[in-house]
Amino acid sequence: MSAVRGARARARIEVTAAIKEVARRQLAAEGAAKLSLRAVARELGMVSSALYRYFPSRDELLTALIIDAYDSLGEAAERAGGAVVGAGPVARWIAVCEAARGWALTHTHEYALIYGSPVPGYTAPQATVRAASRVGLVLIGVVRDARETSGLAELPLPAGLRPEAERMAADLAPDLPPEAALALVAAWAQLFGLIGFELFGQFKGVVEDRDAFFRHAATQLAHGVGLVGSHR
Amino acid sequence: MSAVRGARARARIEVTAAIKEVARRQLAAEGAAKLSLRAVARELGMVSSALYRYFPSRDELLTALIIDAYDSLGEAAERAGGAVVGAGPVARWIAVCEAARGWALTHTHEYALIYGSPVPGYTAPQATVRAASRVGLVLIGVVRDARETSGLAELPLPAGLRPEAERMAADLAPDLPPEAALALVAAWAQLFGLIGFELFGQFKGVVEDRDAFFRHAATQLAHGVGLVGSHR
DNA sequence: GTCTATAACGAGATAGAC
DNA sequence: GTCTATCTCGTTATAGAC
Numbered sequence: 001m002s003a004v005r006g007a008r009a010r011a012r013i014e015v016t017a018a019i020k021e022v023a024r025r026q027l028a029a030e031g032a033a034k035l036s037l038r039a040v041a042r043e044l045g046m047v048s049s050a051l052y053r054y055f056p057s058r059d060e061l062l063t064a065l066i067i068d069a070y071d072s073l074g075e076a077a078e079r080a081g082g083a084v085v086g087a088g089p090v091a092r093w094i095a096v097c098e099a100a101r102g103w104a105l106t107h108t109h110e111y112a113l114i115y116g117s118p119v120p121g122y123t124a125p126q127a128t129v130r131a132a133s134r135v136g137l138v139l140i141g142v143v144r145d146a147r148e149t150s151g152l153a154e155l156p157l158p159a160g161l162r163p164e165a166e167r168m169a170a171d172l173a174p175d176l177p178p179e180a181a182l183a184l185v186a187a188w189a190q191l192f193g194l195i196g197f198e199l200f201g202q203f204k205g206v207v208e209d210r211d212a213f214f215r216h217a218a219t220q221l222a223h224g225v226g227l228v229g230s231h232r
Numbered sequence: 233m234s235a236v237r238g239a240r241a242r243a244r245i246e247v248t249a250a251i252k253e254v255a256r257r258q259l260a261a262e263g264a265a266k267l268s269l270r271a272v273a274r275e276l277g278m279v280s281s282a283l284y285r286y287f288p289s290r291d292e293l294l295t296a297l298i299i300d301a302y303d304s305l306g307e308a309a310e311r312a313g314g315a316v317v318g319a320g321p322v323a324r325w326i327a328v329c330e331a332a333r334g335w336a337l338t339h340t341h342e343y344a345l346i347y348g349s350p351v352p353g354y355t356a357p358q359a360t361v362r363a364a365s366r367v368g369l370v371l372i373g374v375v376r377d378a379r380e381t382s383g384l385a386e387l388p389l390p391a392g393l394r395p396e397a398e399r400m401a402a403d404l405a406p407d408l409p410p411e412a413a414l415a416l417v418a419a420w421a422q423l424f425g426l427i428g429f430e431l432f433g434q435f436k437g438v439v440e441d442r443d444a445f446f447r448h449a450a451t452q453l454a455h456g457v458g459l460v461g462s463h464r
Numbered sequence: 465g466t467c468t469a470t471a472a473c474g475a476g477a478t479a480g481a482c
Numbered sequence: 483g484t485c486t487a488t489c490t491c492g493t494t495a496t497a498g499a500c
Contacts, residue, residue: 008466031352033265038491049494050468058492116349118432120263129437161448164441171438185438186426186449192434193425194418200350202424205361206403206417209396216393217418224452270477279483 016054018044020068023061028109032119035062059122066124067131069110074134076103081138088229089146090222096138097191097218104195111199115192136188140173143180143225152226155179183225191221248286250276252300255293260341264351267294291354298356299363301342306366308335313370320461321378322454328370329423329450336427343431347424368420372405375412375457384458387411415457423453 022040030036037058041048055061080099084092104111113119114132146152157165157179165178172181194217197203198210207213254272262271269290273280287293312331316324336343345351346364378384389397389411397410405413426449429435430442439445 012466029352031265031349033263034352036491037493047469048492049470052493053467112349115428115432115434117263117344120261120266124433132434156448156452158444158448161441161444164439164444167440168438182445182448183452185435185445186452189429189434190422190425190449193422193428196347196425196428197421200347201356202347202364202421203417206400207396208399209393212390212393212396213414213417216388216390216414217421220388220415220418220456224456268477281483 012054019051019054019061020064023065024110027065027113032062032113032122037061062119062122063125063127065110066114066128069107069114070128070131070134072107072110073100073103073114074131074138076100077135077138081142089142089150089227090219090229092142092145093139093222093225093227094215094218096135096142097221098214100135100191101195101198101214104199108199111195115196116200136172136184139188139191139225140176140184143184143227144173144176146227147176147180150227150229152177152180153223153228155183155226157182180226187221187225190224191218194218244286251283251286251293252297255297256342259297259345264294264345264354269293294351294354295357295360297342298346298360301339301346302360302363302366304339304342305332305335305346306363306370308332309367309370313374321374321382321459322451322461324374324377325371325454325457325459326447326450328367328374329453330447332367332423333427333430333446336431340431343427347428348432368404368416371420371423371457372408372416375416375459376405376408378459379408379412382459382461384409384412385455385460387415387458389414412458419453419457422456423450426450 019040022043023035025043026035026039035058037051037055038048040061041051051061055064076099077096080095081092084095087095143152155177161182162178165182168185169176169178169181172184176184194214198207198214203210251272254275255267257275258267258271267290269283269287270280272293273283283293287296308331309328312327313324316327319327375384387409393414394410397414400417401408401410401413404416408416426446430439430446435442
């Protein structure tokens with residue numbers, strides 16, 4: 001009985017994974033807007049109605065793909081942040097940024113899914129928020145650790161932004177000073193500006209040595225959030 | 233004869249404009265991936281084959297929309313940069329950034345078209361490059377002027393990046409020091425990271441006072457490219 | 465209980481004959 | 483330029499296999 005349940009559960013997991021894999025291929029070929037349950041079913045040798053046992057709607061399949069993408073990126077960032085605990089905070093920051101960029105370069109279409117144009121007619125449910133925040137949390141962690149070891153540089157905080165910055169800090173990192181939370185959110189967005197521009201072709205004809213360019217920009221971002229010290 | 237030609241030319245311009253306007257509405261409703269000449273024709277009461285007299289293919293229509301979007305954004309940035317010539321360089325920089333953000337907030341779908349995920353199966357032709365560079369040129373102009381008046385702060389230039397930075401400067405702004413060109417390209421990408429995150433919903437639940445937040449981030453970007461002085 | 469297959473719906477796109 | 487026949491799609495109801 002429980003063995004049967006186990007077998008069934010295993011089969012279910014496998015089919016679910018196969019569906020998502022094929023859907024990701026479709027994503028790459030046709031884009032998220034044209035992701036079609038029928039085409040996925042066809043490629044799997046199933047009938048479209050059978051997919052509804054696994055995903056109650058096309059939008060739920062999209063949501064699953066989005067969450068998977070955020071988690072995959074988040075895991076890459078977390079791994080990178082954990083692998084260099086011994087190094088200085090700037091080096092750790094750069095490692096996390098480079099992990100995010102590396103993931104994006106090897107998962108172009110999943111990146112487009114989560115950070116590119118919204119899919120028309122689809123609105124991301126609350127369920128995606130947790131996964132979406134993972135990279136940001138890693139960056140926060142780097143700054144938090146740096147504060148305890150090397151210390152943080154002084155950061156500006158315009159009077160008008162103090163309430164906003166304090167709310168941000170309360171929500172995201174209660175142990176950090178508000179100006180650090182503020183700078184972190186900005187750096188977080190700017191990081192993905194760099195990655196997106198490279199990925200989506202805006203650097204064509206402009207930036208040649210993209211590895212070195214990114215490393216330098218990431219270093220500047222690190223300084224922007226108050227990290228200090230050599231990046232070696 | 234020439235009057236007829238004039239009338240014909242005028243009609244052609246009007247129809248072309250109408251086609252693009254309807255196409256932009258489609259862009260908003262269905263996304264660029266699903267932009268269909270047939271649907272545009274239907275909405276105009278024309279037959280799809282008639283559209284081919286104006287745009288030889290769907291891709292050419294897309295290209296026209298992309299160039300229009302870049303030009304519209306570029307014009308907004310240029311106007312903003314020109315309107316505050318008297319002010320300090322930081323204020324000018326912020327004005328240009330805010331113009332870009334303002335345009336993006338009021339032209340969400342056109343923004344998605346040019347800075348969002350690439351349209352599957354479409355590759356932008358060389359013809360889009362000129363229009364795409366306009367915002368960047370305005371930012372370069374602000375730094376150029378600042379260099380002659382208030383001067384620029386010192387900027388870092390890692391040894392390994394010197395060749396890249398010199399090539400950038402040669403291509404984009406031969407009168408600027410290489411480290412300024414480097415910082416400008418990074419700031420340019422980061423600016424659109426901020427705008428894209430706000431537009432595409434990444435700031436939901438994170439940034440509340442978005443006007444003030446953006447102004448602060450833009451100020452930091454200004455400092456990042458070496459601009460100095462008050463932002464009043 | 466859990467799954468897959470058949471068939472159908474209403475809507476929309478598409479190709480080709482006329 | 484119009485019409486029609488044939489495709490696609492998401493989704494549901496239903497019936498039967500394991």
